[in-house]
Amino acid sequence: MLLKCLLLLSLAVSQAFGLMGKCDHTPPLATVNTPLENRGYYVFNIENAVQKEGNLYYTPDQTYVLTVTSRENSRPFRWFMITAEDPAVDNNIYDFGRKFADVGSLKTLDTDWRSRYSERCQNTVENADNSAKTQVEVHWVSPKHSENQQQVRIRAMVAENKEAWYTGNNLTILLHMDDQRPRDSPPLPIRDECNLCSEARYEVIFNGRWSRLAHPRHYPSKPDENGYTHMIGASHGNNFTLWLQGTNAGPGLVDLVVKPTPTTLEREIIDAMVLDGGTRTLIRGKKHDHPFMSKPSHSLFRVDRTHHMFSIIVGMTPSPDWFLGTSKFELCDEDGWLEKFDLPLYPWDAGIVDGVSYESPKSMSQPVDNIERVEIGSFDRDSPFYQMNLNDLAPFAILQVRRLDVYPLIGIDCSEGQNAEEELQQDAPVLEPVLAESRQSLLGESCAGEWGEWTPCTPHAGVCGPGLRTRTRYIQNIDLYVNYKVSKSGKGEQEFSSCKNNKDSKATERKECFVRC
Structure with missing residues (x-):
């Protein structure tokens, strides 16, 4: 009997706080339970979402601006609610075994005291006062790791008074996850095996683009101390990782971005040189300090059937522990070695030192965090990326990859199904x-x-x-x-x-x- 009572109490609490099914947007002080039809009086809009074939798409881990606006100043609203939710939720049926999708998070603006986080529903922002409003702005940070074909529904409610409130389709935005690769993604998918009957020689060129003009917010106060570290990297196989998002930084990466010295990272790459895996070529480009930061850094490297990808790291100073680079850049394709590609680079956080801006006071992270992208769309006003979107951010560098030569493998019997003939013709x-x-x-x-x-x-x-x-x-x-x-x-x-x-x-x-x- 006690267990049954506890279960009923848990269900009641969950319903009261909107943890089950759709959030009930009925205003608490409303005297009418049915919303009126919104005949274009109020507009719900999202900025920066991409529209394709009639649908709206979002990019994972990005900041989007949501606005609710009255088209007529004579029709202000006093109450509102905005909720981000999984479209699959059902208001009447609850499946205890169901795993709800990550729908991101809504953020109130620290300068706007008219909004607050709701205590009735999850992932919901609501009015903090009863003042008349003609527009409210809320930010939505999309899910960091979305699944294919994931959808997020964002619903709004506005209320003029106790008798007149509005919600429904024209105050609802349905977003689909955009499966387009991020702008700083290599062009080819990672391959388990490379079956090309040749080797290739490449040049990689790091072109710095960090400047006061391109990145004005909180640009370092002493630009004469700005600089890029040496470009350090390797051509390698699948069984070697220089750095990877979501994992801890190794000692070599830490030394490069914190001290900064390339010695430890170079030794890690050299020690991993083996014929049947690991690394093949040490990539090393010159460091450049102000005022020569736009001067390119060059390096040559080779790839083969075993070592068919490359990775690099370039540290930024001053910064807490930020760096630029690419991880596991695949060069092997079914039709041959990649000819050329230009890759924009954006800052990554090594997770070793705390700090939100270039010149933040440094303190070691306890515990150590994983490598993640520097928080674009940060809600910290001290951040250079305060409420920004990655699509609006200028690259901090451009990495140029150029194929120079292709050499056949001598004495190697190519397996069936390869395009060796096409590659030789090319x-x-x-x-x-x-x-x-x-x-x-x-x-x-x-x-x-x-x-x-x-x-x-x-x-x-x-x-x-x-x-x-x-x-x-x-x-x-x-x-x-x-x-x-x-x-x-x-x-x-x-x-x-x-x-x-x-x-x-x-x-x-x-x-x-x-x-x-």
Whole structure:
């Protein structure tokens, strides 16, 4: 009997506080239980939402401005309620096993004493006084991590007096989650495996864009002390992570953005260099301080079938522990290596030091937070991103990725289903002489001289890590060329020359190697 009473009491409390089903928007002092029809007297609007094919879409973890406005000054309203809710809620049926979706959060403005958080309903803002109002503004922060096809319904109620209040479809906004990737997302999805029959060499260029003109709010008071740290990163495989949203920062990242020194992070990358995973190339670009912050930082790196992505980090000073960068930028596609891409960069928070602005007093976070995007749309007036939307924020840097060369894999048997033929056609000027060199055995040993000694291992970047060694031999009376064609069946065919003239040529063979650091 006691258990039954407690359950009934719990249900009554839940209903009273709007925790079950839809929030009841009937004004507490209303003498009429049925709302009137809103014939355009009041308008409910949301800014920055994207409209596509008649629907409104939101981006996760962004700030949106909601306004309720009276079209006529002669028709002010005194009471209002605004609620964000899961459209799947039912006012009459409650499923105890149902998991409600994250609908974000509503925020009152600290300068507007006419609104407050409701004690009757969850995720609801209501009037704090009975004064006449012609407009109210509330901010909605969309869910940080939305599921595909998630929807959020935001309902408003306005009341002129005890007898006249309005709600319904024209005071309701239905929002769909926009599955478009954030502006600072790499163009290709991460691949478990890369099956391209080649390697590639890239250049990455960091172009700083942080300035008083582009980012005026709370810009540092001593710009002569502004700067970017070294650009540090690596080309790597799936089993290596330089940094990742939602995880703790490693010691190397902490040292780069807090001290700032790149030594620890460079050592982490070098120690992870292995042929069958980990990292392949250490990426290192120059640091730039004011007034040369717009000067680009360059670095070269290589990728292969195992190490087919890259990550970088660039710290910002002054800041609590903010940095710019990209994590697990995939370069391998079904049709070949990515040719080029320009990526806008926005600040990330390493979660080590507390602070809301560039020059905030520094104190260590206790406990340490995960790496997350610096709070865009912050409701702290000391933040440079106070009530902003990511789509309205100018990039703090542009990262340019450019493919320079593509090299075939020698002695590798490509598995079926790859587009090796298309890739070779696309990069024929680079690949043709290498193909000829790698197929000398088809021309007959009588044409070829003895191989010379292997050269010492030459790392692709720096003084250690993966690299190449080569050896050469002379080919007598041979004309080196390769004709490449694709038959009607789609299968590639190569035609090689034979010994038929008096021209001597030199053939080169390459082999992967590794220099320990």
